[in-house]
Each structure stands twice: as C-alpha cells, then as structure tokens.
Amino acid sequence: MSLYFSSLGSIIPRILGQTGKRYHDQFCAFTTLTHLLLGTASSSSLASLHCKAQSHNCIGCVSKFDHTCSFPVMEEETHNNNNNNLGFLYEQEEQLKEYSKELDVAVRAVQMACSLCQTIQDNLISRTNHQVHSKDDNSPVTVADWSVQAIVSWILSECLGRENISIVAEEDVQTLSKANASELLEAVVETVNECLSKAAQFGVQKPKSALGTSEVLEIISSCNSIGGPNGRFWVLDPVDGTLGFVRGDQYAVALALIEDGEVVLGVLGCPNYPMRKEWLSYQHRYHRIISKLSPPNSETWNKGCVLYAKKGSGKAWMQPLVHVNNKFLWPNNAKPVCVSSIDNPALATFCEPVENANSSHSFTAGLAHSVGLRCIIP
Numbered sequence: 001m002s003l004y005f006s007s008l009g010s011i012i013p014r015i016l017g018q019t020g021k022r023y024h025d026q027f028c029a030f031t032t033l034t035h036l037l038l039g040t041a042s043s044s045s046l047a048s049l050h051c052k053a054q055s056h057n058c059i060g061c062v063s064k065f066d067h068t069c070s071f072p073v074m075e076e077e078t079h080n081n082n083n084n085n086l087g088f089l090y091e092q093e094e095q096l097k098e099y100s101k102e103l104d105v106a107v108r109a110v111q112m113a114c115s116l117c118q119t120i121q122d123n124l125i126s127r128t129n130h131q132v133h134s135k136d137d138n139s140p141v142t143v144a145d146w147s148v149q150a151i152v153s154w155i156l157s158e159c160l161g162r163e164n165i166s167i168v169a170e171e172d173v174q175t176l177s178k179a180n181a182s183e184l185l186e187a188v189v190e191t192v193n194e195c196l197s198k199a200a201q202f203g204v205q206k207p208k209s210a211l212g213t214s215e216v217l218e219i220i221s222s223c224n225s226i227g228g229p230n231g232r233f234w235v236l237d238p239v240d241g242t243l244g245f246v247r248g249d250q251y252a253v254a255l256a257l258i259e260d261g262e263v264v265l266g267v268l269g270c271p272n273y274p275m276r277k278e279w280l281s282y283q284h285r286y287h288r289i290i291s292k293l294s295p296p297n298s299e300t301w302n303k304g305c306v307l308y309a310k311k312g313s314g315k316a317w318m319q320p321l322v323h324v325n326n327k328f329l330w331p332n333n334a335k336p337v338c339v340s341s342i343d344n345p346a347l348a349t350f351c352e353p354v355e356n357a358n359s360s361h362s363f364t365a366g367l368a369h370s371v372g373l374r375c376i377i378p
Helices: 075-096 101-125 141-161 179-196 211-223 242-245 277-281 284-293 361-370
Strands: 001-003 049-052 058-062 068-072 132-134 140-142 168-169 231-238 252-259 262-270 305-310 316-320 335-337 347-349 373-376
Touching: 049 242, 068 242, 068 335, 075 335, 101 141, 101 179, 101 242, 101 252, 101 262, 141 168, 141 211, 141 231, 141 252, 179 211, 231 242
Parallel strands: 168 231, 347 373
Antiparallel strands: 001 049, 058 068, 132 140, 231 252, 252 262, 262 305, 305 316, 316 335
C-alpha cells in the first residue's frame, strides 16, 4: 500500500508568531516613507512525497530548507491523522479570516484619505496660499495632516466601534486651538466635512449631519494613545512626506494595526505612485501635465494606489485609487505585489531621501558604489 502526504504549503499560508521563527519572512511594506514594518508570512514549501510501504508505513516531508524527514505511521492511525489534518485546515481557515474586517475598513479609510489629499495637493500647486504651516520643530504641516487624521479616526470609530479604537497619530490640536488659527481650523473642518459627504462612494455611511468644529477637534485629539508592548492600537501617519506633498511629489498615508507589539495589518496609500511601474521612468510633474490633457483612467499616473497586507495571508496587494465618478468595490482590481526578484546589485536601484537632513548622501553614494549598485535616485 502507498501513502501520500500532499503539500499543505500550497494552500495554507503560515501564521507569523507561531513556534519555529526560522520559517517566517518579514516583508517591509512601510519603507522610508512610513517607518513602519509590516510582517507577512510566505507559504510553506512542503513537497508531496510518495512513500511506499516496506517493512512499515511512513510519511515523509521536505521542508523549504530541503531537510528530509520521515517518521513511522501505524496503519490504523491513518484515519485519525486525516481527521487531524482536516482540523488543522479548519483552524488555518479561521485564522485567515482574522483581521479581515479591520483590513476592509482600513483600506476604505485610506482610500478616502488619499482622495482628500489629492484635492488639497492640487490646490497647493495651482495657487500658493496659507495652507502650509510650521510646527514647533519647524517641520511643515498642512490642512491635509489634520484632515486625514480626523477622517481615518472617524471611519475606524464608526465602523469598528469607538470603544474598540485606540490610535497613535502624529498631529495634535495645539496649533488649531490658537486664537490666530481660526481660519486654519475653519479650513480643516470644511475639508473634513467635504470628504465625509462622499463617504458612500467608498461604501461607508456618511454622518447624518456635518461635523461641528468641536467635534472635529475632539476626533483629532482622541488620537492620543501612548501605544506600548501590550494591547491593540492603530498607528497613523496622516501625511508621511509633507515636504514631498507640498512640492507636488511623492508622499504616503500610512496606517497599521498593532497587537501586543506586533504589526498585524498595514495599509499604505500612495496617491502619486503609479500602478504601472513603467511610469516611474518619467518625472512626476510631466505626468501631472499629461493627465490634465486627457481624462484619467486606471492606467494613468494620477490614479495612485493603496498597498495592504495582513498577518496570516502570506501576500501583499496593490489596488488603484477610486476615481471621482466610480464606487469602491472590494477588492477594487487589486493585484498581488512582492519583493523584487533581482539578486544582482548591478541591476538594482538604490533610493534615498531628497533632504540632506534625512540622509548622508556621500555615505550612501559610497555604500552603493562598494556593492555595485547601478544608481542612486536622490
């Protein structure tokens, strides 16, 4: 009699955090734009192995490290083992459902935030105004920073329950509460309500009435969690890369869910990043000009994208931003993304921050040269 041990790895992604840490991969979904690490697990590569019964039956398996293992199996135990395998499959299926609701809500929130940012950035580029301000540390902050924080916080609270939401976010209301900031505060409140009025486009129920000034301030200030190694909380950077945002270049909306010190879900909104990587060969402002000459579609630069992944899925996905006249329908034409397969440094591209304050260009240039990197994009 022959026994077959089918590959569970082809259908069951590993769950991060389980015993055997050497079997999991870390995927960095938040690069220097977000400073957040997103952990995902790749699927096990257990191979099917045909074991013929000789003096005794056996089950064999080959791990991803090509270490072959075999162990005896009593014939009368085969039925019990099959039941155990079915139970394992069911358990894994249940684990895959975990965080699905949180991911769905988070992606919709980031989609709305990206739409808001696109509108504000277009206004910043078309006319220079007072929407850019400085924090106490002289770093820039815009209406978009406060507005995105309010939008994401409101959606998470409304969809997942306010009592279940704890958020660590970058902005506070100190600047908005100053006596000479009434015009700025009014702009934030107006921007938030304008965005929420379009909530139905993203499958979210809009508020019954416009939010008042005090409500918007309360929503922003509620993102004051201190985080820590225990418990569940969200981490939000409303506009990561404000200098790029102000210049009309690249920036990101970064959102992650953390449980007991582990990132279990991450969403990265990139309003100016193209779905087609070929567009990266051209300067961003060129695409902005071209976009104004012809209506945007799913292949144009202005479409932007949202990348996301969750613990246990073993995959990361990329979906386009929602157009003005379209509605968000999950999964919104998402496609899987993965780390580049290039293993030759000479064929790779090395990127670094534009600002000298954020990077030592001379050091990174020397590092790139020493390992044979093709180029550096400042």
